[in-house]
Amino acid sequence: MFTTRKQYKPYVSPFDPCPPIRCKTYVTAPNQYVGFQPPNLPQFPLHEAFKKGTLWKIFYDPYYGPYEVKFGDQQ
């Protein structure tokens, strides 16, 4: 399934004083996957758009921490 959350495996030092986090994740913005915005995209109703910070549904991008939502659960 497609998700805007990506992951990478950081280098782990043998002298790491803490238990290492082997897989880290980060979130990318949805507009990166659209290219040039096509016309007539579905819109939010205005009062919702104001709260969500975008008029167009595909650009709505709330942030959840990696431990808030199960990985890959977004959208």
Added chain:
Amino acid sequence: MKQVPKEYYELLEQIQTVDFALVELTLYLDTHPADYQAIQQFNQLAQRRKHLKKQFESAYGPLQQFGNSYSNYPWNWNDAPWPWQI
């Protein structure tokens, strides 16, 4: 000090809502100048904005200065609440 009524916030929120959509459409139209439907929506919202502004200002005083809003008598530009007091 007198409190502003509930309608003040409702009306102001409506103005903010429309303003936000207008900003979004402005940015969109900068790159899509030939989108007829979007321009129609923009103009409709601009008209609604004008109407809301008039309604708000006639009830609670000017929103803008330097001739963009009318004043009552006496001069009521500096009446509370100021933007950061709302």
